[in-house]
Each structure stands twice: as C-alpha cells, then as structure tokens.
Amino acid sequence: MTMSTLIDAVTGPSAPAPAPPALRMRPRGLTAEAVLIRRSITHSLRDTEALLMAVLLPTLLMLLFTFVFGGALDPSGGYVDYVVPGIILLCAGFGASSTALYVARDMTTGIIDRFRTMPMRASAVLTGHVVASVLRNLFATGVVIGVALLVGFRPTATPAEWLAAVALIALYILAITSLFAAIGLAASSPDAANAYGFILLFLPYLSSAFVPVDTLPDWLAWFAEHQPITPVIEAIRSLLTGTLMGDAAWWAVGWCVLFVAIAAVWGGRLFRRRARRR
Amino acid sequence: MTIAIEAHGIAKRFRRVEVLRDLDLAVAAGSVFGLLGPNGAGKTTTIDIFTTLVRPDAGTAVVAGADVRRDPDGVRARISLTGQSAAVDQVLTGRENLVMLARLSGLGRRAGRARADELLERFDLADAAARPVSGYSGGMRRRLDLALSLVVPTRVIFLDEPTTGLDTRSRGELWRVVREVADAGATVFLTTQYLEEADRLADRIAVLDRGRIAAEGTASELKARVGGEVVQLLGPDDEVLAERSTDGTVHGLRAAVDEFDRTAASTADGARVAIRRPSLDDVFLAITSGPAEPARRADLIGSKG
Numbered sequence: 001m002t003m004s005t006l007i008d009a010v011t012g013p014s015a016p017a018p019a020p021p022a023l024r025m026r027p028r029g030l031t032a033e034a035v036l037i038r039r040s041i042t043h044s045l046r047d048t049e050a051l052l053m054a055v056l057l058p059t060l061l062m063l064l065f066t067f068v069f070g071g072a073l074d075p076s077g078g079y080v081d082y083v084v085p086g087i088i089l090l091c092a093g094f095g096a097s098s099t100a101l102y103v104a105r106d107m108t109t110g111i112i113d114r115f116r117t118m119p120m121r122a123s124a125v126l127t128g129h130v131v132a133s134v135l136r137n138l139f140a141t142g143v144v145i146g147v148a149l150l151v152g153f154r155p156t157a158t159p160a161e162w163l164a165a166v167a168l169i170a171l172y173i174l175a176i177t178s179l180f181a182a183i184g185l186a187a188s189s190p191d192a193a194n195a196y197g198f199i200l201l202f203l204p205y206l207s208s209a210f211v212p213v214d215t216l217p218d219w220l221a222w223f224a225e226h227q228p229i230t231p232v233i234e235a236i237r238s239l240l241t242g243t244l245m246g247d248a249a250w251w252a253v254g255w256c257v258l259f260v261a262i263a264a265v266w267g268g269r270l271f272r273r274r275a276r277r278r
Numbered sequence: 279m280t281i282a283i284e285a286h287g288i289a290k291r292f293r294r295v296e297v298l299r300d301l302d303l304a305v306a307a308g309s310v311f312g313l314l315g316p317n318g319a320g321k322t323t324t325i326d327i328f329t330t331l332v333r334p335d336a337g338t339a340v341v342a343g344a345d346v347r348r349d350p351d352g353v354r355a356r357i358s359l360t361g362q363s364a365a366v367d368q369v370l371t372g373r374e375n376l377v378m379l380a381r382l383s384g385l386g387r388r389a390g391r392a393r394a395d396e397l398l399e400r401f402d403l404a405d406a407a408a409r410p411v412s413g414y415s416g417g418m419r420r421r422l423d424l425a426l427s428l429v430v431p432t433r434v435i436f437l438d439e440p441t442t443g444l445d446t447r448s449r450g451e452l453w454r455v456v457r458e459v460a461d462a463g464a465t466v467f468l469t470t471q472y473l474e475e476a477d478r479l480a481d482r483i484a485v486l487d488r489g490r491i492a493a494e495g496t497a498s499e500l501k502a503r504v505g506g507e508v509v510q511l512l513g514p515d516d517e518v519l520a521e522r523s524t525d526g527t528v529h530g531l532r533a534a535v536d537e538f539d540r541t542a543a544s545t546a547d548g549a550r551v552a553i554r555r556p557s558l559d560d561v562f563l564a565i566t567s568g569p570a571e572p573a574r575r576a577d578l579i580g581s582k583g
C-alpha cells in the first residue's frame with residue numbers, strides 16, 4: 001500500500017488536498033537590495049527623457065562653458081581645464097535630483113505599504129534608488145570627461161590620481177543622492193520633492209566651480225570659500241590638473257561623509273515615521 | 279472553528295481625530311469577512327493595524343496566530359495586503375512585477391519565474407505580460423495587484439476597497455477571483471463601501487460606524503435586524519416614489535399603505551404598490567444614522583425614497 005492510498009483510506013478519496021498555507025520568507029542576505037537595485041536601474045534605462053538628459057546636459061554645458069564663456073574668462077583657452085570639475089558636480093546634482101522624485105513616488109503609492117507588510121527590509125527600496133543614482137551619474141561623469149577631452153581638456157593625472165578623483169566624485173554623488181532621497185521622504189508629494197530639491201542644484205554656482213572665489217564680492221566670497229562644494233571642486237581639480245591641493249581633500253571627504261550621515265539619520269527617522277502617508 | 283483574526287479594544291487616534299475606539303472583531307479562518315463603512319469610517323486604519331503598518335494606541339490584535347505588536351514579522355510572513363492605492367510598479371512589465379515580488383518573498387529565480395507565469399495565466403494577463411503596466415487598464419492593474427498578493431499563497435489576505443473605481447465587468451471578474459481564493463482555503467478580509475459587494479462576497483459583514491463595530495453578522499442576519507418587508511410606492515416607470523419599512527405584520531403593511539394613501543403621489547396615473555425584502559442598504563442606513571430604534575428608523579428609510 002502506497003502512502004497516498006493509505007491517506008485515501010483514512011480520509012476518503014474525495015477529500016481534496018488543500019494546499020498547506022505558505023509562509024512568506026525573508027529574502028536571504030542582500031537579495032532584497034539586489035532585486036530593488038535592479039528595479040531602479042531598469043527605471044533609469046526606460047526613462048528615455050532622463051537618459052537623453054544625462055547625455056545632452058553634460059555635452060551642452062561643456063560646449064557652453066568652453067566656447068561661449070571660456071573665451072571671455074580666459075582668452076588663452078585654459079578655461080576648459082578649470083571648469084571640468086564644476087560641470088561634473090553640476091550634472092551629478094541634476095542627475096541625482098530625480099532620486100527625490102522616485103522616492104516620493106514610491107512613498108505615496110501603495111508600493112511601500114506592500115513591502116512593509118512583508119518580512120523584508122523595506123528600506124531596500126531606498127538602497128535601490130541610491131545605488132542606481134550613483135551608477136547613473138558616474139555614467140554622466142564619463143560623458144562630461146569624454147566631451148571635455150574632445151574640446152581640449154588636458155588632464156595631468158596619474159592612474160592613481162584618476163582613481164582618487166573618481167572615488168571622490170562617487171562619494172559626492174552618494175552624498176547628494178542621499179540628501180535627495182531624504183528630501184523625497186520629507187516631501188508630501190512628488191511635486192513638492194522636485195521643488196525642495198531645487199535649492200541643492202544651485203550650490204555649485206556659488207562656489208569655485210566656474211570662477212575663482214577671490215573674484216567674487218566679499219560677502220559671497222566668504223560663503224563660497226566655506227561651503228561644501230568648493231573643497232570638493234578644488235580637490236578634484238587638483239587631482240586631475242595638478243592645481244594646489246592644500247587641505248581641500250580632507251574637507252571634501254569630511255563634508256561628503258557628514259552629508260551621508262545626516263541624510264541617513266534624517267532619512268531613517270522619516271522612513272520609520274512615515275508609516276503611512278496618503 | 280479556528281480564528282484567523284482576533285482584535286480586542288483597538289483604539290487609534292491621529293492627533294485630534296479619533297479614528298477607532300474600542301474595536302472588537304473575530305474572523306473565522308477560511309471565511310470572507312467584509313468590513314463595511316462610509317468614506318473616512320476607519321476601514322483603512324483597521325487594515326493598517328492588522329497588517330502591522332500602524333501601531334494601535336490600545337488593544338490587542340492577533341492575526342494568523344501572531345500578535346501584531348509583539349511579532350510583526352510573524353504576521354508579515356502569513357499575510358498579504360492589496361492596499362487601496364495600487365501597489366504595482368508602472369514602469370516594469372506585469373511579469374517583471376510578479377518576479378520581483380516573488381524574489382522579495384524569498385523565492386528563488388526559477389521558482390519566481392514559474393510562479394509569475396502561473397499567476398499571469400490565472401489572472402488573464404498572459405497576453406499583456408511583457409507590456410509595461412503604465413499601459414494597463416484599471417481592471418488589469420487591479421488584477422495584477424491582486425496577483426502580486428497571491429505570489430505566496432498566504433493564510434490571510436487583506437483587500438482594501440478592491441473594486442473601487444472599476445467598471446461593472448472588471449468588478450465581476452475580481453469578485454470571481456476573490457471567491458476562488460477563499461474557496462482555496464484562505465481567509466479574506468476586505469473593506470468596501472459597496473453593499474452589493476459585501477452581500478455577494480462576504481460570509482460575514484461588520485458595519486464600522488464612528489470607530490467601532492456597530493453591527494456584525496451574515497447578510498441575512500443583518501437584514502433581519504431591520505425588520506420586515508419594505509413597502510414601496512412605484513410610479514408608472516417603476517421609479518420609487520416613496521418607501522416605508524415595516525415590521526412585517528399585516529397591520530404594519532396596512533399602516534404603510536394607508537400612509538401612501540394620504541399622499542398626492544398615490545393618485546397619480548399608473549402608481550402602484552410593491553413589497554420587497556429589506557436590503558443591506560436599509561441596514562446600513564439604519565445602523566449608521568443613529569440609535570436603532572424602529573420608529574425613527576422607519577422614518578429615516580421612508581424619507582430616502
């Protein structure tokens with residue numbers, strides 16, 4: 001007698017075998033993060049407008065600053081070497097700002113509620129958006145550098161300096177993306193997220209990105225000298241073109257780490273508190 | 279009878295709004311339970327508490343054997359939620375949505391893909407599987423939403439207003455699927471503003487009014503509470519000119535007809551009298567508009583027509 005006929009004999013052959021109620025398992029290790037990073041990358045790749053922007057914006061800005069403003073600012077043609085770090089940060093800021101929108105959208109549709117009612121780390125949604133933004137903006141950085149080389153950018157960096165520069169750029173992108181993610185959590189709607197994020201995009205203009213700080217009026221010079229973007233710019237510029245480093249690298253890393261930490265603490269609190277928002 | 283959901287003395291307030299006070303509820307395993315209430319009654323808040331999204335200020339709730347406060351992960355392992363706003367990713371395709379959810383529910387890659395295909399077939403979405411969800415109709419989106427909840431056949435399934443905003447046909451399709459899920463042995467807890475939905479789907483219905491359960495029972499039990507037949511005065515095109523609910527006695531029916539007699543409408547051409555069973559509408563109105571006192575209730579219902 002087989003097992004199944006034995007069971008039939010006990011319960012009667014007509015008894016349907018109800019499927020045992022299944023348990024939803026906690027995804028192993030970093031599976032949730034991997035799955036949601038992939039989701040966010042897919043979003044980036046399918047957003048053709050944003051993708052086009054990620055290529056066009058760096059190209060246009062490079063051309064604008066080199067050929068339109070560059071001649072006036074430095075007739076010898078050396079302005080392109082000066083402006084590359086600023087344009088990298090400007091584009092990274094633009095590219096990262098959509099993170100606020102994506103996060104706000106996930107928080108206001110039902111998606112986050114579904115994840116929160118599953119035994120997974122719901123915060124993996126945020127990890128997904130942040131990592132996708134870092135990759136997206138490293139790509140935009142590549143476009144900036146590519147176009148810059150075509151219009152006469154002559155970096156003097158050694159491979160080690162290139163590596164350090166890319167690492168610092170990645171850290172900056174991570175910092176600004178984290179801030180945008182937190183803004184997305186704080187905003188009451190995707191539109192509001194867009195509006196708040198605008199301020200952050202303005203900061204590079206008030207730094208040493210486009211003109212040396214000492215050419216600015218006194219009050220602005222003080223701000224430009226001490227705001228976080230300036231040391232990041234100076235450090236990248238020094239690594240790529242051999243200008244004076246001073247203590248810029250330490251300030252740059254310090255500011256970025258500080259902003260990641262602030263965004264993590266602030267965002268973490270918002271994420272836990274916003275159990276529900278509609 | 280095993281209990282799938284049991285709540286005692288649940289209270290919840292948001293700043294000045296007291297949403298739930300002293301809510302008690304018990305749902306039998308394997309049944310479909312309908313929580314009925316007008317907009318703002320606290321239906322979503324109740325679901326949020328049972329699904330661990332919101333902590334109650336007071337009271338206890340045990341869902342699928344796990345306490346929502348002490349063992350939220352235990353609850354999460356045994357439930358699924360289809361919320362009021364669609365929880366589908368608009369950019370991804372239907373299949374990608376399902377595979378993603380399967381992976382997030384602990385299924386492996388292959389198992390996830392197999393499960394996705396099975397659900398796409400069952401929910402009549404196979405043809406649209408490779409299209410981005412942004413191009414789906416409202417009904418398709420809701421079906422996908424529900425399919426996502428069934429990626430793991432959990433013991434308890436929460437549906438918050440599953441058919442709000444759907445046309446009649448999509449609503450009917452969704453009802454069929456919910457029935458199937460229930461027949462497969464799961465407990466379904468749904469909220470709705472539609473009496474017909476509760477009537478068609480739910481084994482038991484609870485009416486939520488001012489933060490507590492005002493009435494609970496099967497649809498016929500609830501209808502019986504309102505009283506007997508409702509007498510209607512119909513116009514030539516079957517439009518309802520007036521309605522009086524009665525206690526179902528000969529005397530009561532006659533009194534209702536006498537009352538119609540005194541109105542001008544009863545003498546209009548083609549006017550006639552009809553008698554119908556009380557509907558869930560009558561129950562709802564009676565329960566949510568004040569103390570359940572027969573005379574007043576009759577007036578309230580009568581004034582509706």
Ligand SMILES: Nc1ncnc2c1ncn2[C@@H]1O[C@H](COP(=O)(O)OP(=O)(O)O)[C@@H](O)[C@H]1O
Pocket residue numbers: 276277292293295297315316317318319320321322323324
């Ligand atoms: N997070 C919140 N903050 C403040 N008020 C809330 C919040 N969530 C719900 N409410 C209020 O609680 C009441 C009940 O809401 P809800 O549970 O969504 O009702 P229903 O789902 O029955 O329409 C409403 O008055 C609503 O405004």
Ligand SMILES: [Mg+2]
Pocket residue numbers: 321322323362438439
């Ligand atoms: Mg609701």
